[in-house]
Amino acid sequence: MKIQKCRRGQIRILEAFFAALLIFSALFLIPAPSTMDNEHSDNLHTIGINALLQLDSDGSLSRLIENGDWNALRNLLWQVLPNGIWFNLTILDSEGNQLNDIIISNGGQVSDAVVSVKYVCAASDSTYSIYILHLQLARAD
């Protein structure tokens, strides 16, 4: 009888051991956060907002949208944004209809880590039309 009880104890200890092992091995599945991704995301968001603010400060942005001069807008963004940044701009009216009929971008997407910046711009003429800009930005890997 004594020997049987002792063996039952050993089995429980082994069960506890494997249970603990299982729980802690699950921790390995939690991915560690990436510092670089967060840094780049924050930087890109600031860069995007800063660029759009500057272009909008004298009404250039809304003027180009009103005229539908998408090529000029693409060249302007390309000149204002720092080197090595991919962008793709989509412009919607106040009802959510897409206004740009061509892609306003400087090439193919260079990274999966894309940051999206939303910016609302008002026309400087008497119509005061509202435009919603979605600027996607990515840095080359």
Place this chain on the structure above:
Amino acid sequence: MPAISIDTFFACSLMITVVVAAMAVTAKMVQPYLSEIENLDQKEYLREIADYILLNPGSPQNWGSNKTSPIESFGLAKNDSLTPYELDIDKVCRLNPENAYHISYLSLIKAIKAKKVAIRISIQQILDILITPIANQSDGSLTNYTFQIRVKRNGFPVSASLHCYIIAKNFFNYVSAETSSNGKATISFTIPNSSNGTALLVTFARSSQDSRITSYAVYAFGHLSGNPLPNNSFVSLSPLNYTLYANKLFENAVFLEAYALTYSYNKTMTQISNVTYAIPKFLDKSPIVLVVTGTNSSTFFAEWTAYPQIPLEMGANMQSSECASFIYTVSINQALYEVRIQCEGVSE
């Protein structure tokens, strides 16, 4: 040894092993999260410093134009500006080590009031202008020059309008041109042979997309003479508060003419005193290039500076350190520039 003692020993060994392994695994898993929080805090802290520098005018609010009062708090924004990221022209000039009234790095760090932080500020023009001489040919009393001008942004060609000024001894002229789609243009001009000595070709390029993207470049060459000495060999030029302070580096130097040039306008500057000129306030979205000509003994010189004094770079050496870098597009007197602020340090 009784069987129960062996069981107890075996059980305790297993327990200790599991507990130690659990502690090791937990420590390993939690460490990146803890260090990440610390990194994010530091990064955010440095970003706040960079934003503060560009969005606040500092104290006193006119510390840029007032060269006598000490800086209590550092900020580069223009006083009472309605536009974010609009910088004060004089505050920017006082960052340039070439300006006689520049602030030292020590007083900058002291005025930032952030401990254990190193900062480097660089301000560049948006467009790069490359000037290359192609040909020159003397014909009677005139010499004809041809230059190629290339306008680039991040290495890619930019179509732009060019306004070029030619300054030599008793000679001033200008030409205009447009770059082709590959960002290149060729300009030609003639200079009288009697105007021998140092000559300057001051070129302004304005982007076809936005007039605020206007940059300049200056090319010095010897007209029927040897290569000119480097800029600031005869006179040290410091613009501040719409006044140009011209400090002669030689007693015998005599000033002849002083010009203020922008993309659209040019004007001969009025001399206020022996060593100061009034800089006109142009309504032009352009940097102002200031040129002073003169003679030292028999040598003619033409020296220049820009207002604002950009490009500039000042602060701690960050070349061999891992620092946070923040890039902004800012406006100074309605023209756009690129600012890079590099920070390194820890929050307290």
